[in-house]
Structure formats: C-alpha cells, structure tokens
Amino acid sequence: MQSLRSHFLRHKLLVLSGSETFAGARSLISSIGTCSSSLLNPPVHFRSNSFHSRDRRWEEESRDSPASREGEEVHKSSTYFDPLEAKIKAMPVVDERDDSGGEAEESINTMSAAKVSSSSQERSSQETHENEHNRLSFAGVKRKSGKTKTTWFCENCGDIQAKWWGTCPNCEVVGKFKCFVESEVSKSRGAEISEALVSSWLPQELKKSAPISLAKVRTGTDQSKWRIPLEGQFGLEFCRVLGGGIVPGSLVLIGGDPGVGKSTLLLQIAAIVARGFNHKGPAPVVYASGEESIEQIGSRAQRMRITTKELFLYSNTDIEDILDKITKLSPRALIVDSIQTVYLKGVTGSAGSVMQIKECTSALLRFAKQTNIPVFLSGHVTKSGDIAGPRILEHIVDAVFYMEGDRHTSYRLVRSVKNRFGSTDELGVFEMSESGLQAVTNPSEIFLSEKFSDSDVLVGRAISVSLDGSRIFLNEIQALCVSNCPVKRHFNGIEDGKASMIISVLMKQAGLKLDNNFIFLNVVGGFKLSETAGDLAIAIAISSSFLEFPIPNNVVFIGEVGLGGELRSVPRMDKRLMAVSQLGYKRCIIPETANKLLKALNLEIEVVCCRNLKEVINFVFRSES
Structure with a gap:
C-alpha cells in the first residue's frame, strides 16, 4: 500500500511540473486503483525541486540525475482521462527545444495514445470545417472597404434583425440566422441601367452635354408653350397645385393613404395628357402598374369612361424592362404605380427596400431628365x-404632393409639400364620384351646412375663415353645452389644448359659468381646424350654446384669442375679407388691430372691430341683427 501511494505521488508531481494537461491528474484519482500499475512502469525519476520543464534549472538537474548517468531515458508524456472510453490515456509530448529535431519516444500505452491523437485530429478537422462553413454562411459576401450595411435574417420565417441571434425571436428556431451584406457594387447600378437604356435610343447629338449660357436657355424656351396643359375643370384644379401645368422632364411623387384615390388621379391625368387637347394633338x-393587372386597370378606366386610344397599359415591376419596352413608343408621359413595387435586378434587396427605392427613383430621374419625358410616381405612406x-x-x-381625405366622405384634398416649379401654398379640392375625381369650384360649400331660417337651429353655430x-x-363650428352628461368634453376637428384654453378664457375673462357644463365641439365636414384665426368663432359658438342665444346667419368671425381675452390679428386679413364678401356675407367681426390694414379696401361688407371677447359677446348677443 505504501509503494502504491509513493508511485502515485511521483506521477502526480510529474504531471504538475511538466505536463500540458492538468485535468488528467484529477481524473487519475478516481481510476488509480485499476490503472496505476500500468501507468507507472517503468518508474519515472522524480527531481528534488519542483521546477518547470522549461526552466534552466530543470535541465541542469536532469543532466545530474541518476537516470542520465545510467543511460536511462526519462519519458515525457501527457496523461488525461477519456470519459468516452472510461480509460486513462497518455500521449507523447514533443520537445520543441530539442536542437537535433528528434522525436519523443512513445509512452507506455502506445496504442491508446495513437487512438487519442487520431480522434483529436478528426475533431480538429471537423471543427475547422464547421467554422469555415459558419463563416461562409454568416458572412455571405466578403466585406469590402467603405460603408456597408449588414443585416441578419432568419431562413425559416424571414425575420430581420440588426445582429446575430442563436434562436430566432420570431419563430424560435435555432441556427437559422444568416448574414446579408449590402455591397457597394450596387450603388451605381441604377445610374448604369438608366444610362444604358436611355443612351440606346437617344439621338447622338443629345448624348453630348456641355454647359449652356443662361441667356440661351431663356431665349430658346417659350414659357407659355413649355408646360403641358390639362384641360377641363379637373385639369385646371390640378394645374393649380402643379403651378401652371406639367413640366417636361419632371419627376412628380403623389402619396396618400390606401384607397384615397391615388391610382384614380393618375389614370385621369394620363388620359388627359394622352388626348393632348391644345398641345400638339394626341400622343x-x-x-x-406593379399592383394591378391590365384587366383591372381597364375595368377602372371603363368605369371612369376613359376611351382614348393613346393610353397604353403595362403591368410589370422590373424597371429595366419597363424602360426598355417604352422606348419604341417614345411616350409623352410615364406613370409608375407604385415606386414601392418596382425593382432593379442588379440591386440588393427586395422591392420596397431602402436600396431598391433609392436606385429605382434615381434611374427614373435620370430617364426623365435626359428624355424630357415627365414621370409620375405614386407612393405608399407609413x-x-x-x-x-x-x-x-x-x-x-x-x-411631392399628398392626397388627403376621410374615407367616410367623398372629398379629397391634394396638398403640395415640395414643388420646384411652383408654390407650395396651393391646394386642390376634388370630390370622388363614380366617374372619377371631380373638381370642386366652391370649396367653402363643403364645410358649411344649410342656412336654416329657424333660430333654434342656429344656437351654438359660428362661421370662421x-x-x-x-x-x-369657410368653416362652420358647432358647440353644445349641457348640464348633465356622462362625457365631460369631446372635441372633433379641434385640438384638445386649444379648446380647453378658450373655455378657460371664457370662464376667467368673459365671466361665463361653464364649470358644471359638459361641452362638445365639432367642425362640419371633418375639417381639422389648426389655424388660430378660428379661435374667435370657437369662443362665440360656445357662448351661443351656453346663453341659448342664436347667432345671425350672415355674420363671420375672424381673429385669435389671447389668454387675457384680447383679440389678435391674423395673416392675410384682406384676402379673407374679400372671399367673405364674394360669398354673400354681410357682416364680419375682426380684431381692432387689423382695421388699419383694411382702410384701402373697398368691400361691400360691414366690418366690426372689437378689442376683446367681452365686446364681441355684448355686440352679438345684445345688438339687433
């Protein structure tokens, strides 16, 4: 028993001083009873000092050891426990400091060491192959110098993440995330495609470009004939938003909610341009369209009574194919519905991605500028x-034009947000009918109810401009004040903060006891009143409902209400009063500060100037109307 213990200690110290793996020594404790005799034969010389095998003193002591003097060799091996085979194994350790380049002798268990070496090499080779496979799978594309965008997507469900996940957060499948790198090669793809397609059918003299004097540009362009006109009431209303007509070579984007009428608007524009009245005849x-088939577009055109023969329909989502097909027609205008459904083959990402939208728009812009063909795009909104x-x-x-409208009403507004060829202050008003969009000649009729003669109906009703x-x-504002109601306040078309402020001013500055009243406010026609010019009308409508005193139906209110109850002037007061006069109203109440600006105007309307809310209330509800 003493001999076995000494052999074990010698072997353990050898492992601690010169072995590569210390874990084998731990496993040796549990298996020493069955395998110690085979491991420690022949005996290994134990040095007196516990120096590391790489230390200089280890070499000096090795030369002076009895084994060196007697010609005995000291075996250097690495011992470990293999849990798969439940055996203690040893493998030779190659001495890298051996100048002669000789190999270390095999350990006692030569067969076990060979098996361990073989299995270790197989595992190493397998791990190297798996690492290489994972590197190729996750990287996908070799990253180049410069700015690149890397995203990770799940092969199982298509979920996209900004970083790698071992388990997909969406479908909870393990190991399905792959890397996707947007390469810089695709950045010029849109320009290359449009350049190649446009250059293939442009005249040779147009391909050569050079700087031109501004005087020559102005001399050679007739502004009256340069734009493409649109006839009819619909065309005139849309030309108001465009700034006078369609500019050749322009790129126009029309956005709006789903179902608001973007495709209907574009189809009507295409039909008018194709007929070409007062502009060089039909073309x-x-x-x-990338959203509808040709039959679906034709059905809508039949419902809208569009029968022009020069309107060509094409259903495709490949920009390269679209531009290639229209070269034979040399069209007067091109309409793409919509920009989120088209794509370029050489650009990474699917249709609607950031890179695809940018490159497709760049290709269409280059096409429009070089061919002088206007291009209309429809766009989705978030x-x-x-x-x-x-x-x-x-x-x-x-x-950029936005098409707005409530799906519960038939009226549509086309608002200009950006316009390089006109003003952004213009607004087009249309009404949706079975035959398409119709222009509204008097937009104020939309937001005004009928002029009832019964005075009871006119309580709580005021007109703002x-x-x-x-x-x-001209907007009609309705107010209702009740004493007992489960809902305290409800405002439709008016911001809550503005309505609450006006109510508080009426209570504090005008002396109305509105504490125990439940107030409802509504703007007729679904109009959202965001301008401060409607403050006075809101205050008078609430006062009329609270006092149960009707307001004359020929009075209009214009002005901003301050926290002190004072009335403030608003911009473009002269234009507002001229519009009110043309619509047949007889009296208009405005702030006193705006009276100086109206002295030069010859208006057929009575203008009443007031300083604060108290004066307005006293004039409206006590004077003879």
Whole structure:
C-alpha cells in the first residue's frame, strides 16, 4: 500500500511540473486503483525541486540525475482521462527545444495514445470545417472597404434583425440566422441601367452635354408653350397645385393613404395628357402598374369612361424592362404605380427596400431628365403619414404632393409639400364620384351646412375663415353645452389644448359659468381646424350654446384669442375679407388691430372691430341683427 501511494505521488508531481494537461491528474484519482500499475512502469525519476520543464534549472538537474548517468531515458508524456472510453490515456509530448529535431519516444500505452491523437485530429478537422462553413454562411459576401450595411435574417420565417441571434425571436428556431451584406457594387447600378437604356435610343447629338449660357436657355424656351396643359375643370384644379401645368422632364411623387384615390388621379391625368387637347394633338402615354393587372386597370378606366386610344397599359415591376419596352413608343408621359413595387435586378434587396427605392427613383430621374419625358410616381405612406421608404426619396423628386381625405366622405384634398416649379401654398379640392375625381369650384360649400331660417337651429353655430395655402375655406363650428352628461368634453376637428384654453378664457375673462357644463365641439365636414384665426368663432359658438342665444346667419368671425381675452390679428386679413364678401356675407367681426390694414379696401361688407371677447359677446348677443 505504501509503494502504491509513493508511485502515485511521483506521477502526480510529474504531471504538475511538466505536463500540458492538468485535468488528467484529477481524473487519475478516481481510476488509480485499476490503472496505476500500468501507468507507472517503468518508474519515472522524480527531481528534488519542483521546477518547470522549461526552466534552466530543470535541465541542469536532469543532466545530474541518476537516470542520465545510467543511460536511462526519462519519458515525457501527457496523461488525461477519456470519459468516452472510461480509460486513462497518455500521449507523447514533443520537445520543441530539442536542437537535433528528434522525436519523443512513445509512452507506455502506445496504442491508446495513437487512438487519442487520431480522434483529436478528426475533431480538429471537423471543427475547422464547421467554422469555415459558419463563416461562409454568416458572412455571405466578403466585406469590402467603405460603408456597408449588414443585416441578419432568419431562413425559416424571414425575420430581420440588426445582429446575430442563436434562436430566432420570431419563430424560435435555432441556427437559422444568416448574414446579408449590402455591397457597394450596387450603388451605381441604377445610374448604369438608366444610362444604358436611355443612351440606346437617344439621338447622338443629345448624348453630348456641355454647359449652356443662361441667356440661351431663356431665349430658346417659350414659357407659355413649355408646360403641358390639362384641360377641363379637373385639369385646371390640378394645374393649380402643379403651378401652371406639367413640366417636361419632371419627376412628380403623389402619396396618400390606401384607397384615397391615388391610382384614380393618375389614370385621369394620363388620359388627359394622352388626348393632348391644345398641345400638339394626341400622343402615347404609358401607365405601368406593379399592383394591378391590365384587366383591372381597364375595368377602372371603363368605369371612369376613359376611351382614348393613346393610353397604353403595362403591368410589370422590373424597371429595366419597363424602360426598355417604352422606348419604341417614345411616350409623352410615364406613370409608375407604385415606386414601392418596382425593382432593379442588379440591386440588393427586395422591392420596397431602402436600396431598391433609392436606385429605382434615381434611374427614373435620370430617364426623365435626359428624355424630357415627365414621370409620375405614386407612393405608399407609413402609419405616421410620411412617404414609405428613405427620406432621400422626397429629395430626389421634383415635386411631392399628398392626397388627403376621410374615407367616410367623398372629398379629397391634394396638398403640395415640395414643388420646384411652383408654390407650395396651393391646394386642390376634388370630390370622388363614380366617374372619377371631380373638381370642386366652391370649396367653402363643403364645410358649411344649410342656412336654416329657424333660430333654434342656429344656437351654438359660428362661421370662421381659415387659410390653407392660397385657398380660403369657410368653416362652420358647432358647440353644445349641457348640464348633465356622462362625457365631460369631446372635441372633433379641434385640438384638445386649444379648446380647453378658450373655455378657460371664457370662464376667467368673459365671466361665463361653464364649470358644471359638459361641452362638445365639432367642425362640419371633418375639417381639422389648426389655424388660430378660428379661435374667435370657437369662443362665440360656445357662448351661443351656453346663453341659448342664436347667432345671425350672415355674420363671420375672424381673429385669435389671447389668454387675457384680447383679440389678435391674423395673416392675410384682406384676402379673407374679400372671399367673405364674394360669398354673400354681410357682416364680419375682426380684431381692432387689423382695421388699419383694411382702410384701402373697398368691400361691400360691414366690418366690426372689437378689442376683446367681452365686446364681441355684448355686440352679438345684445345688438339687433
């Protein structure tokens, strides 16, 4: 028993001083009873000092050891426990400091060491192969110098993440995330495609470009004939938003909510341009759709009574194919519905991705500028109401128009947000009918109810004048004050903060006891009143409902209400009063500060100037109307 213990201690110290793996010594304790005799034969010389095998003193002591003097060799081996085979194994340790380059002798268990070496090499080779496979799978594309965007997507469900996940957060499948790198090679792909397609059918003299004097540009362009006109009431209303007509070579983007009427608007524009009244006669116009088939577009055109023969329909989502097909027609205009559904083959990402939208828009812009063909695009919007896609999309195009409207009403507004060829203050008003969009000649009729003669109906009703761009709108504001109601306040078309402020001013400055009243406010027609010019009308409508005193139906209120109850002037007061006079109203109440600006105007309307809310209430509810 004493001999076995001494042999074990010698072997353990040898492992501690010169072995590569110390874990084998731990496993040796549990298996020493069965395997110690085979491991420690022949005996290994134990040095007196516990120096490391790489230490100089280890070499000096090795030369002076009895085994060296007697010609005996000291075996250097690494011992470990293999849990798979439940055996203690040893493998030779190659001495890297051996100048003669000789190999270390095999240990006692030569067969076990060979098996261990073979299995270790197989595992190492397998791990190297798996690492190489994972590197290729995750990297996908070799990253180049410069800015690149890397995203990770799940092969099982298609979920996209900004970093790698071992388990997909969406489908909870392990090991399905792959790397996707947007290479810099695709950055110029849109320009290359548009350049190649446009250059293939442009005249040779147009391909050569050079700087031109501004005087020559102005001399050679007739502004009256340069733009493409649109006839009819619909065309005139849309030309108001465009700034006078369609500019050749322009790129126009029209956005709006789903179902608001973007495709209907573009189809009507295409039909008018194809007919070409008062502009060089009929000419081809191509309507390319990536959302509808040709039969579906034809059915809508039949419902809208569009029968022009020069309108060509094409259903495809490949920009390269669309531009290639229309070269034979040389169209007067091109319409793409929509920009989020088209793609370029050489650009990474699917249709609607950031890179695809940017490159497709760049290709269409280059096509429009070099061929002088106007291009109209329709765009989807996000939940917040912005155009879907990168913000650079709105920077690339020449004009951006938003189509607005409540799905419960038939009226549509086309608002200009960006226009390089006209003013952004213009607003187009249309009404959706079975035959398409119809222009509204008097927009104020939308937001005014019928003029009832019964005085009871006129309680809590006031007319305000709002300015949207260059268009004047008369809005009817209705108020209702009740003493017992489960809902305390409800405002429709008016901001909660503004309505609460006006109510507080009426209580504090005008002396109305509105504490125990439940107040409801509504703007007729679904109009959202955001301008301060409607403050006075809101205050008078609430006062009329609270006092149960009707307001004369020929009175209009214009002015901003301050916290002190004072009335403040609003911009473009002269234009507002002229519009009110043309609509047949007889009296208008405005702030006193605006009276100086109206002395030069010859208006057929009575203008009443007041300083604060108290004066307005005393005049409206006590004077003879």
